[in-house]
Amino acid sequence: MRPGPDHGRNPDSRIRAPLVSSAAMRVALALALPCLLVSSACGGPPPAGDAKSAKKPEPAKVDAKKPGPDIKADAKTDTKAAPVIAAPVDPTTPLSGEKHFNNKLRQLTNGGENAEAYFSFDEQRLVFQSTRDGAACDQIYTLNVADGQVALASTGKGRTTCAYFLPKDERILYASTHKAADDCLPPPDRSRGYVWKLYPEFDIYTAKPDGTDVKPLVVGAGYDAEATVSPLGDLIVFTSTRDGDPELYSMKIDGKGVKRLTNSPGYDGGAFFSPDGKRLVYRANHPEGADELAKYDEMIKDHLVRPTRLELFVMNADGSGSKQVTKNGKANFAPFFHPDGKRIIFSSNQADPKGRDFDLFLIGDDGENQEQVTFNPSFDGFPMFTRDGKHLVFASNRGAAKEGDTNVFLAEWKD
Numbered sequence: 001m002r003p004g005p006d007h008g009r010n011p012d013s014r015i016r017a018p019l020v021s022s023a024a025m026r027v028a029l030a031l032a033l034p035c036l037l038v039s040s041a042c043g044g045p046p047p048a049g050d051a052k053s054a055k056k057p058e059p060a061k062v063d064a065k066k067p068g069p070d071i072k073a074d075a076k077t078d079t080k081a082a083p084v085i086a087a088p089v090d091p092t093t094p095l096s097g098e099k100h101f102n103n104k105l106r107q108l109t110n111g112g113e114n115a116e117a118y119f120s121f122d123e124q125r126l127v128f129q130s131t132r133d134g135a136a137c138d139q140i141y142t143l144n145v146a147d148g149q150v151a152l153a154s155t156g157k158g159r160t161t162c163a164y165f166l167p168k169d170e171r172i173l174y175a176s177t178h179k180a181a182d183d184c185l186p187p188p189d190r191s192r193g194y195v196w197k198l199y200p201e202f203d204i205y206t207a208k209p210d211g212t213d214v215k216p217l218v219v220g221a222g223y224d225a226e227a228t229v230s231p232l233g234d235l236i237v238f239t240s241t242r243d244g245d246p247e248l249y250s251m252k253i254d255g256k257g258v259k260r261l262t263n264s265p266g267y268d269g270g271a272f273f274s275p276d277g278k279r280l281v282y283r284a285n286h287p288e289g290a291d292e293l294a295k296y297d298e299m300i301k302d303h304l305v306r307p308t309r310l311e312l313f314v315m316n317a318d319g320s321g322s323k324q325v326t327k328n329g330k331a332n333f334a335p336f337f338h339p340d341g342k343r344i345i346f347s348s349n350q351a352d353p354k355g356r357d358f359d360l361f362l363i364g365d366d367g368e369n370q371e372q373v374t375f376n377p378s379f380d381g382f383p384m385f386t387r388d389g390k391h392l393v394f395a396s397n398r399g400a401a402k403e404g405d406t407n408v409f410l411a412e413w414k415d
Helices: 071-077 289-300
Strands: 101-107 113-119 125-129 139-144 148-150 160-165 172-176 203-207 215-218 224-229 235-240 247-252 267-273 279-285 310-316 332-338 343-348 357-364 380-385 390-396 408-413
Touching: 113 160, 113 380, 113 390, 113 408, 125 160, 125 172, 139 160, 139 172, 160 224, 172 224, 203 224, 224 267, 235 267, 247 267, 267 332, 279 332, 310 332, 310 343, 332 380, 343 380, 357 380
Parallel strands: none
Antiparallel strands: 101 408, 113 125, 125 139, 139 148, 160 172, 172 203, 203 215, 224 235, 235 247, 267 279, 279 310, 332 343, 343 357, 380 390, 390 408
16 A cells, blocks of 8 residues: 555655656556456456557548648649658657646556556555466566566466555565466356456465465455555455455454445445555445345346446545545546545546546545546556655556557656
8 A cells, every 4th residue: 555654664765766768568457348358346447438448539520511621732733642650659748738747657567458556665666467478367466666577476377456565565465266266267247238247256365576475364255355555554455245245344464353344235345545544545336226226236146246337435444434525427446545645546437428538537535626637538547656745656558559558657746
């Protein structure tokens, strides 16, 4: 979890890598519902847009009332038309309106599907999930921020998702299905529309960052995943269906003292701690009305949820005082507190009437003073600040070399 400024660690621990353009890996998400291949609710952007495929620009509309260029006249002077070559897009150059990005971005991965890159406590490494090297689904990797070197950190078996560094950076945690099967398990049934599969085979494990010494942390019946760690290093929050409904739970670093935090019908998950460790921000899809509730109850029996409407909430770390932050009826996810503890950055498709374009937004924890941060016409998500608020890591389709590419970027942030 992104440690807050007063969490008790060395204040000189900062990203020491220069913000010079470099490359190295990839991420997961998409823009066409049928194409979305997300390993779990943890990894996927909610729905109406499949962030994996960068949105292609629509053909320009021609106004029949306005005269176009005189083709005959042009032909007289230039009988050999030069081919039109699209100008190359530099994904490291901030787009118009991205005023919070100071200088060029640093591209940390280069090609493929890479997602959910989160800093180590010393902020010198990232742990992320990636489908690469011929794998059929995500595995967990670490990346050195300084030189971009990547190493496998999971077993290479099953599906994996939602990785995070534990205090002291000597171990990581992640969710995996490798105990149930070596393969990726069947994907969700898309005949039921856009759905997330909360695989009951997912359990939470810890391991050394090099992938050795794998140990179970949370195992048992039901889906256990989406774990993140308090910047204080004392608690873990995660999502589980152990009681039937996908709810948020907390536990101590050693896996003991499990406590249920939410109790509303519907999906509650994707939680992150505030910089002081006293609060949580999370996403939720709560059925509205008897008809929605009945449909939800029917789907959850098959371990499925339909996250086309996700709102953000904040609550105290003990589960009390839950308050809704967003109320736009769209797909809002991947919330993370700004280091000031008063604002939240998140990904949302609220600005796109078609619901396909996900951008980053910043909003007060009271739901006020929202502003759009990114303006990339495909997908930006999974943001995480450094403790000092000077850098932001996020995943994006910008500059994708081919359809489906999602990469990890590091931005120098300015308020």
